[in-house]
Amino acid sequence: MLYLFLDIITTAAILFIVSSGLLIIFGVMKIINFAHGVFLTIGGYSSLVVTHFDWNPWFSMPLAFVVGCLLGSVIERTVLRFLYHRPLDAILATWGLGIVLGQLIIIGFGREVQFAAGPVSGAMELFGDFYSKYRLLLIIFSVLVAGAMWLLLKGTRIGLQTRAVIMNEPLARGLGINSSRVRLITFSFGAGLACLAGAFITPLSSVDPNMGLPWLVSAFMLVLVSGNSFLALASACIVLGGAQVLASTYISPVIGGLTLAVLAALLLRIRPKGFAYD
């Protein structure tokens, strides 16, 4: 029972970490970044590089974040800023970028499945049960990510400007907010967050060029049911992630794999706002 509970909480934490980068981009720019999956993959390969050079595994996280931010700002300036008025085309263009980046990864690192060292390994005893230490650590990471987002949005000037752009972009521009700069910062931050998430999830599994794809779909669905609210995202992760764990445990892993996407699609059909409450 405790084990199941921990599974639900850690799954929700992982989903939250993986989706938050997509959410911040969707919230501000109203576009879905289909290169999100490949950003996760890049985060995974950042960990691999760190393992390869025998650096401290903790270093993979800042590295992934920085790589993502740089990549994100380049993509925003060269491609995305032409597509703000064509959200469906933005999906396609980011998917095309994902293809290119994914192929570059294959050229650079090969197709095979590889393993990166995690910063923490083994299990710890918890009320008589043993549970993976790293999965428990992910709960803390997700809280840190959420806290950092909250602080950035509520406590900084650029956060205030970002919130203004989320709520009403024409008005924000009228008040002299440089929304183009806000978009640039948002996209590179979102991309950085995505790569960071990739580095976070790498110790749970292996690294391969397609590792981001299944996560992309889950994150995409979660973001659509959350609108632009981090609180809604958190509840969506707990409810839908919980449903996924329960379905995998009690019915079959295959049904579990479908649960999140199918439930999210049905939820949107019944309640277009999803988990958003306003």
Added chain:
Amino acid sequence: MTRLVTGADANHTYLGLPLHVRFKAVSILTGLALLVVLIGPFVLDPYTQSVLIRAFLLAITALTVDLLWGTTGILTFAQGAFFGIGAYAAGLMFTHVGYTVGTMMLALLAAIAVSMLVAAFVGWLAFWQGATPLYVAVVTLVLPIVVVQLIYSGGAFTGSSSGLVGFDAPSLSMSGWFWFTGTIMVLLTACAWVFIRSDYGRKLNAVRDNETRSRYLGIPTSNVKIILMMFMAALASLAGFIYACVGTIVAPEHADFVFGTELVIYVALGGRGTVLGPVIGTIGLEWASAYVSSILPFVWTIIIGAIFVVVIVVLPEGLLPPIWRALARRLPARLANTAKSKRATVFHPLVEIGAKSSTTSLTQPALSLTSVTKRYGHLQVLNGIDIQIMPGELVGIVGPNGAGKTTLMRCISDGMERSGGTIKVNGKSIDHKSPEGITALGLGRSFQNTSLFGSLRVSECLRLARYPHYKPSKIDTADRVGLPLAAMEVLESTGLQAQLQEQVNNLPHGMKRALELIMVLSLEPSVLLLDEPTAGLTKADRLMIGRILTDLQTRLGLAIVLIEHDFDFVKQVCSRLVVLHRGELILDGPVQEVVNSDLVQEIYSGHVE
């Protein structure tokens, strides 16, 4: 009671070519393409043939993506899944039951039936009122995921991740398959080409350009999309079925979402909405990648991906249209001229003017509102509105900004909008009817911000506005459009009649407003809702609109409701005024009485509590 008037200016057909000329062009091109398919096996090596057979089948599937996305605006990733359903229908039947002509027919039937049913369900899920294009993309993304997961979970039955191989299937020689698939591909392409240039194709473009306006013209857009999706699913499934028969192999990759996106990429590169672009693009890219990808395995994918991104960003129309235009410019001048002269002389557009016999009874209200309320959460926007409007009344709704005027219009024209109360149009309750359902009751609505179909021509818009009164042909384009007298008069007096061939985007603002009014009048409504019909118009245009409205009211007995800020205009045309303030109806009476009342003066100067 119909008289015919011959207009002297340009015609309405899509290409400006008469029907028989267009069919001749299509027939010649189709014949040439079939000839190429016939010769193919004699000049191509077996490897190229097998590559092209696959390309032909993918081209058919890309064609379905083009009709959905390019023509109708539904970005879909699901066509790959329907292809997979067709392929697995063949694979499962031939593996587990064996191949005979009977089982083949049965499997084909099952493939088409299952994919159409699934498409109907996906359509029901995706195309509800107010679904965003993004949501539609989501649903079409979920379908391939579900299908692939089901294949994985099928174990030995579906062959799981390795698929099914080596089953008995109808066997043809390589050239036989080449001819078979090539012929089907060419014929389907020709049909699709004719189809998207027909009046029905215009209707699909209208749904793509402006779904809301389409609904308020009475087009049931959700049903149109669902039906289109079902037929496109059947076609994709057919292609998948043949694919399984040719290669005697099926695998989860033939159903997954990456395959679905690949099809979208082909369509985008070729040129969405052009039919020929996606087909040529698919065949060309499949053929090229079969050769190049063995020489430059990784780089080829990067090149395709990069070209795709560049095309999406700088050349959204795709590669074929600009190439086509460049070629057309090089056509001998003589040829181009004859095409043009035909355009000017062969056609005499006919505008039918039919006077509508009024069926509305004069004793019951044309529009009746009883305690209509609208809430957004705790915010009460409309509170217990009661209005009765008789035929032949011209009622102005006035009130300061935020009084709830436009909300009221929305509640009248869309049954899902209001939170309480009943609304009757011509004595019939609107219940929770959709806009198109209410349009069928005899209600026509114009919008505060002019709402039209940007990429269509004026004549095409007029034909669409007659939607409830005619069935658009799936092959042909009509050379005439029947307009009711009132619409015809506006058309003549605004001078729009001389611009029937103009694309709507190129019209000046006043003309757009006039066109919207003409379209609404073409519906032959008995109740007309107009949201600021004179906004942004010149004095002369305003006078004209006023004249037309009073004419409609007195001569045809229409009940007209208009929202207006211009008090002079209201005083001039309306017979009765309703004043809204903070969601409440505070005055309802003859124009002079209301305009001169102290209350109205106070509201507009902002002193009322």
